[in-house]
Amino acid sequence: MKISxxxxxxxxxxxxxxxxxxxxxxxxxxxxxAKLSKGENLQTEVLVKICVALNCDTxxxxxxxxxxxxxxxxx
Numbered sequence: 880m881k882i883s884x885x886x887x888x889x890x891x892x893x894x895x896x897x898x899x900x901x902x903x904x905x906x907x908x909x910x911x912x913a914k915l916s917k918g919e920n921l922q923t924e925v926l927v928k929i930c931v932a933l934n935c936d937t938x939x940x941x942x943x944x945x946x947x948x949x950x951x952x953x954x
Contacts, residue, residue: 880943881944882918882941883941884918884940884941886941886942887915887929887940905931905932907928
C-alpha cells in the first residue's frame with residue numbers, strides 16, 4: 880500500500896490555498912511539503928499540525944491506495 884495525499888491537494892484548492900500557505904499556516908518545514916508532494920511517509924506530528932491548521936481529520940487529507948505489489952503479497 881502507498882499513501883496518497885490527493886485529498887489534501889483538493890482541500891487546498893477548495894480553500895484557495897497553495898503549498899506555501901499550508902507550510903506557513905501549519906508551521907511545517909519545506910522538507911515536509913516535499914514529502915507530501917512525493918507521497919512519502921510523514922511523522923504523525925506533522926499530519927496533526929496540518930489537521931489542526933486546516934481544522935480537519937487525517938481522513939480528510941490522506942488515504943491508502945493499493946498498488947500492484949500488494950496483490951502479489953496476498954497470493
